[in-house]
Amino acid sequence: MSCRVESSFKMAKMAASMLEHGEDAFRKLFKFYKRRNPPPDFSEVIDFSKGSKHEKVFSTELSPAAVGENEARKAGLQPVREWKAFGLKGYPGFIFISNPFLPGSQQYWVKQCLKVYLQKPNVCNLDMHMTAAETENIWEKSTQLMRSKGSGKREPKTLLEKLRWVTLGYHYNWDTKMYSAEHHTPFPADLHSVSKHVAAACGFPSFTAEAGILNYYHSDSSLGIHVDESELDHTQPLLSFSFGQSAVFLLGGTKREDPATAMFMHSGDIMVMSGHSRLLYHAVPRIVPAPAAAPLPPCLLQGPERSAPEDSLVRRVKEEDWEVCTRYMRTSRVNMTVRQVLGLGQAFPSGETRIQTLSAFSKDSAEGGENINSKKRKSSSDGYGES
Numbered sequence: 001m002s003c004r005v006e007s008s009f010k011m012a013k014m015a016a017s018m019l020e021h022g023e024d025a026f027r028k029l030f031k032f033y034k035r036r037n038p039p040p041d042f043s044e045v046i047d048f049s050k051g052s053k054h055e056k057v058f059s060t061e062l063s064p065a066a067v068g069e070n071e072a073r074k075a076g077l078q079p080v081r082e083w084k085a086f087g088l089k090g091y092p093g094f095i096f097i098s099n100p101f102l103p104g105s106q107q108y109w110v111k112q113c114l115k116v117y118l119q120k121p122n123v124c125n126l127d128m129h130m131t132a133a134e135t136e137n138i139w140e141k142s143t144q145l146m147r148s149k150g151s152g153k154r155e156p157k158t159l160l161e162k163l164r165w166v167t168l169g170y171h172y173n174w175d176t177k178m179y180s181a182e183h184h185t186p187f188p189a190d191l192h193s194v195s196k197h198v199a200a201a202c203g204f205p206s207f208t209a210e211a212g213i214l215n216y217y218h219s220d221s222s223l224g225i226h227v228d229e230s231e232l233d234h235t236q237p238l239l240s241f242s243f244g245q246s247a248v249f250l251l252g253g254t255k256r257e258d259p260a261t262a263m264f265m266h267s268g269d270i271m272v273m274s275g276h277s278r279l280l281y282h283a284v285p286r287i288v289p290a291p292a293a294a295p296l297p298p299c300l301l302q303g304p305e306r307s308a309p310e311d312s313l314v315r316r317v318k319e320e321d322w323e324v325c326t327r328y329m330r331t332s333r334v335n336m337t338v339r340q341v342l343g344l345g346q347a348f349p350s351g352e353t354r355i356q357t358l359s360a361f362s363k364d365s366a367e368g369g370e371n372i373n374s375k376k377r378k379s380s381s382d383g384y385g386e387s
């Protein structure tokens with residue numbers, strides 16, 4: 001029996017045992033990949049960095065003419081004609097772009113996530129139980145402590161290490177699961193620009209980045225099964241950018257219990273959920289840290305080939321800042337999801353409609369019933385369901 005057949009056999013056995021135990025396919029797969037002891041077999045996880053070898057994966061054409069080469073370069077992206085984009089059979093509207101970043105530009109986005117986007121007026125998990133003065137200058141306070149710290153595990157965690165999420169633009173309310181006109185601050189121009197280019201290349205030229213959720217994962221973090229449906233316009237895609245350690249991402253169906261497909265997200269990868277795939281359940285059961293001997297992927301260590309032109313949005317990261325970023329990223333993954341909230345000319349509904357929308361969402365959360373499913377609620381203070 002070949003390895004491949006053997007693992008299909010294992011999967012079939014796993015599927016049969018799921019039915020026996022009355023647990024749905026997605027939750028079972030989530031637990032399978034989250035398991036620590038013994039660690040799971042990752043051989044069934046699709047790896048887009050290996051191209052379209054997997055039976056479910058096919059190469060897909062994007063629209064190179066939608067983004068000028070110069071515009072792409074300014075946002076730290078290769079020309080669109082160079083991007084390696086894939087689709088997944090059975091998931092129309094799902095597009096996976098395998099690291100389209102120019103050498104050195106991933107470093108810029110990592111630095112923005114760790115040093116810039118967490119600053120006010122943006123909102124982060126630490127704001128939920130700390131004063132405004134305490135959450136000011138998170139980067140400066142953390143780097144000071146990191147420099148004076150030894151390697152002892154007992155030392156207090158820096159604020160940066162306690163950071164779990166940041167919201168941008170229309171700030172997602174984890175309790176009501178809604179956005180509102182009142183809770184809005186300007187969306188970062190650089191992230192707006194890179195998002196606009198990615199969406200345009202994927203056939204969504206009118207996409208406007210209005211809300212962002214940044215998730216900060218450590219080796220034992222996971223993100224529960226959920227669907228992102230709070231945005232009012234679902235005709236626009238959801239974009240997801242990953243940096244640092246790799247993750248196993250599970251893409252399910254329109255119902256929480258539908259079976260899911262597992263795939264790796266590596267540093268620099270971008271995922272676009274549009275059309276039918278915009279409202280599919282998904283989760284991140286596991287971060288897969290690189291071996292200790294080479295903790296950071298080469299594409300993240302790579303500096304820029306030449307210094308950025310004057311008009312570039314993506315600037316070279318100062319050495320002293322990058323030193324802190326590498327320390328953090330050795331065991332972490334940062335993910336940025338970017339969403340359009342309102343359709344063209346659309347406004348937030350009146351109070352009455354809002355209550356109706358809210359009750360539709362509460363039904364969804366009531367079905368969950370387990371910790372890992374309450375991502376949005378748990379995140380209001382502590383982040384994800386970590387083991």
Ligand SMILES: O=C(O)CCC(=O)C(=O)O
Nearest residue numbers: 213215228240284335337
């Ligand atoms: O970290 C990821 O890859 C997924 C993040 C996500 O699904 C979310 O923020 O809604």
Ligand SMILES: [Fe+2]
Nearest residue numbers: 226227228282
């Ligand atoms: Fe999501």
